[in-house]
Amino acid sequence: MENIIKGKAFVLGDDIDTDQIIPAQYLVYKLDDEEERKKYGELAMSGVPDAQSGLPDGHIPFVQKGKWTTDYAIIIGGKNFGCGSSREHAPFALNIAGVKAVVAESYARIFFRNSVNGGYLVPFETPSRLIEKIATGDEIEIDVQSSTLKNLTRDESFELCSLGDVEKILRAGDVFAYAKEAGMIEMR
Amino acid sequence: MAMTITEKILAKHAGRDRVEPGENIWIDVDVLMTHDVCGPGTIGVFKKNFGANARVWDVEKVVIIPDHYIFTENFHANRNVDILREFVKEQNLPYYYDPGTDRYKGVCHVALSEEGHTRPGEVLFGTDSHTCTAGAFGEFATGIGNTDAGFVMGTGKLWVKVPPTMRFVFEGELPPYLMAKDLILHTIGEIGVDGATYRAMEFAGDGVYSLNIEERMTLTNMVIEAGGKNGVIEPDEITETFVKSRTNKPFTVVRNDPGVNYYSTHEFRTAELEPTAAKPHSPDKRALVRELKDVKLTRAYVGSCTGGKITDFKAAASILKGRTCAVPTFIVPATTEVAKRLKEERLGGQSLEDIFLAAGAQVGPASCAACLGGPEDTFGRLNGPEVCISTTNRNFPGRMGSKEAQVFLASPLTVAASAVAGRISDPRDYLS
Numbered sequence: 001m002e003n004i005i006k007g008k009a010f011v012l013g014d015d016i017d018t019d020q021i022i023p024a025q026y027l028v029y030k031l032d033d034e035e036e037r038k039k040y041g042e043l044a045m046s047g048v049p050d051a052q053s054g055l056p057d058g059h060i061p062f063v064q065k066g067k068w069t070t071d072y073a074i075i076i077g078g079k080n081f082g083c084g085s086s087r088e089h090a091p092f093a094l095n096i097a098g099v100k101a102v103v104a105e106s107y108a109r110i111f112f113r114n115s116v117n118g119g120y121l122v123p124f125e126t127p128s129r130l131i132e133k134i135a136t137g138d139e140i141e142i143d144v145q146s147s148t149l150k151n152l153t154r155d156e157s158f159e160l161c162s163l164g165d166v167e168k169i170l171r172a173g174d175v176f177a178y179a180k181e182a183g184m185i186e187m188r
Numbered sequence: 189m190a191m192t193i194t195e196k197i198l199a200k201h202a203g204r205d206r207v208e209p210g211e212n213i214w215i216d217v218d219v220l221m222t223h224d225v226c227g228p229g230t231i232g233v234f235k236k237n238f239g240a241n242a243r244v245w246d247v248e249k250v251v252i253i254p255d256h257y258i259f260t261e262n263f264h265a266n267r268n269v270d271i272l273r274e275f276v277k278e279q280n281l282p283y284y285y286d287p288g289t290d291r292y293k294g295v296c297h298v299a300l301s302e303e304g305h306t307r308p309g310e311v312l313f314g315t316d317s318h319t320c321t322a323g324a325f326g327e328f329a330t331g332i333g334n335t336d337a338g339f340v341m342g343t344g345k346l347w348v349k350v351p352p353t354m355r356f357v358f359e360g361e362l363p364p365y366l367m368a369k370d371l372i373l374h375t376i377g378e379i380g381v382d383g384a385t386y387r388a389m390e391f392a393g394d395g396v397y398s399l400n401i402e403e404r405m406t407l408t409n410m411v412i413e414a415g416g417k418n419g420v421i422e423p424d425e426i427t428e429t430f431v432k433s434r435t436n437k438p439f440t441v442v443r444n445d446p447g448v449n450y451y452s453t454h455e456f457r458t459a460e461l462e463p464t465a466a467k468p469h470s471p472d473k474r475a476l477v478r479e480l481k482d483v484k485l486t487r488a489y490v491g492s493c494t495g496g497k498i499t500d501f502k503a504a505a506s507i508l509k510g511r512t513c514a515v516p517t518f519i520v521p522a523t524t525e526v527a528k529r530l531k532e533e534r535l536g537g538q539s540l541e542d543i544f545l546a547a548g549a550q551v552g553p554a555s556c557a558a559c560l561g562g563p564e565d566t567f568g569r570l571n572g573p574e575v576c577i578s579t580t581n582r583n584f585p586g587r588m589g590s591k592e593a594q595v596f597l598a599s600p601l602t603v604a605a606s607a608v609a610g611r612i613s614d615p616r617d618y619l620s
Contacts, residue, residue: 015381015470017584024560024587027225028257028264031232047586080382083415084584085560086317088229088333108415109386110317114333165212175335176237184214185343 001122001170005101005142007073009134009151010062011055012048016077017084018111020047022093024085031092040089041068041096054136062097069098074140077104078131081123082111088118095120101142103149103160105129116166119174124149125161133158190445192353193420194388197328197442201311209352209451217249218310218327220340223296224254226315226333228271233338244279245344251283251305252276253296258287258555262563294523294554297321297409297493301401302525304435308423309442313340317412318493318581324404325431326423326441331412351417352451353388354379358395360458365616367503368399368406369495369579369599371456373464376414377474378454385415387451390444395458396421401430402497409494410581413471463614465577466597469585477602480612487576488513488607489568489588490600491520491552492559495579498529500600504579505540507604507618508547514610517549518568520557527554549607561589570595577606 045062054060081104101122138153172178201215257265276284285293293299308326322329389411408419463477521527530541558568559580570589583595601615
């Protein structure tokens with residue numbers, strides 16, 4: 001995990017479920033195949049209805065046609081981000097597309113856990129509703145240690161919630177690295 | 189201090205006398221379930237971290253049930269099942285239910301109970317958010333991702349945060365026009381799609397205990413739709429009789445301590461409830477069915493882990509018997525056992541399957557089918573701007589296929605009445 005996470009914002013609404021993040025019909029590609037895994041990046045966020053894709057205006061593709069990485073490294077969401085199915089494909093599709101962090105008012109439990117335990121992205125919680133204060137395309141900088149988000153485009157700063165217990169897992173890399181460091185499991 | 193069922197099960201599996209909500213603890217796992225969508229990824233995580241020659245921690249505790257994308261020509265989807273098959277062979281796993289053989293079952297959450305893998309007092313993790321269904325048997329059951337499942341596969345352990353328990357009490361037996369689906373849609377509408385996030389949802393009251401085991405599973409199945417970590421119902425004689433009819437494995441029933449503290453308590457009188465639906469595009473967009481009578485439909489769907497059990501089809505058949513569906517109607521039994529019973533169970537001398545076929549409905553093979561969309565050739569999938577009423581559990585944009593489609597969730601009684609009318613209809617208008 002980097003100490004400073006920088007990138008453009010992609011803004012979404014409330015209750016973004018995992019079918020919107022990666023539609024179920026695409027949960028079939030192999031991750032250990034260099035070419036196939038790119039499909040997850042290409043299709044990330046393809047289930048979001050067009051009018052809600054990239055607020056406030058919408059109709060902004062998260063990934064440009066023909067590409068498998070996004071221009072937006074930071075997702076700003078509302079309440080209950082990642083609700084719905086338990087598919088780990090959701091956080092790893094975002095990871096493959098190049099997302100480094102999500103900032104949301106709250107998370108569905110399994111998405112949050114998958115993001116942390118798999119080490120795919122940093123799921124920050126924000127005590128204030130940022131989806132009306134940040135626009136898609138704004139340049140964002142997050143300082144992990146001080147839990148602050150700066151909107152460089154609008155010269156505004158916001159406090160985020162501290163990562164708490166999960167920071168240790170994110171710093172180790174994933175839950176396996178963490179458990180190994182803590183001497184809880186022996187692995188190859 | 190007194191503990192809830194969920195706390196007591198977790199304490200026991202952590203080797204402790206007591207635990208408190210909010211604590212992070214490591215627990216021993218009794219059953220790990222995975223399927224064709226998340227199994228290959230789980231196996232990948234397991235091998236990457238424990239080595240190419242690693243063995244699962246206990247072959248008796250790993251259950252693999254392909255169910256999502258079974259009847260499809262899609263190459264990649266079929267390859268997922270091949271990966272499971274190869275792994276099962278390599279690891280000598282006894283509990284595998286292979287498509288194309290007599291052992292094939294269908295939807296994992298219903299298959300788990302039919303095959304005796306759901307037992308009171310145990311801990312069950314599955315790579316599917318609706319794993320919470322098994323809480324109907326008085327156990328701790330919840331959904332996890334591939335990384336967590338890979339970890340369990342190698343170690344038999346996982347860390348969890350102990351959830352506080354919300355209690356939902358339904359007073360009074362259900363009137364004939366209500367089903368468990370109405371109760372849970374009412375509950376989710378009450379607390380919202382994130383109203384139980386990180387918490388256990390316990391169901392109680394004589395309304396709940398008047399339900400058969402399948403209807404109880406419909407309640408616990410949908411706790412995830414309120415963000416719940418697990419759902420739970422304290423076992424009674426109905427639970428124990430069912431479990432003993434499916435397995436010889438011993439189990440210990442866990443009950444709430446007297447005087448236990450709940451996070452919150454919510455009481456409802458079933459006599460005051462009416463047939464309930466969820467409007468697009470969220471399970472908490474609650475409406476009374478009678479308020480939706482102007483909604484014209486293009487499709488009806490009866491199936492899935494929450495709405496494709498024999499109780500669901502008996503209910504649908506009670507309305508469809510002798511009537512004709514006004515819109516294309518899709519019937520998908522959850523499992524092959526349910527499919528068999530569709531041919532055996534009779535209503536007024538006619539099998540349930542014959543009733544559906546005579547009404548003009550299509551009956552598909554057992555699987556998850558269009559509940560979650562799936563590959564484009566999936567039976568019943570919404571491939572365009574359909575307006576569908578469905579007994580399934582989730583209606584977020586694109587859930588059943590096209591993101592142009594609209595999905596209304598309702599009980600099998602309401603779906604059957606609506607299929608006949610071609611618009612959303614109250615089952616009370618059809619029940620004699």
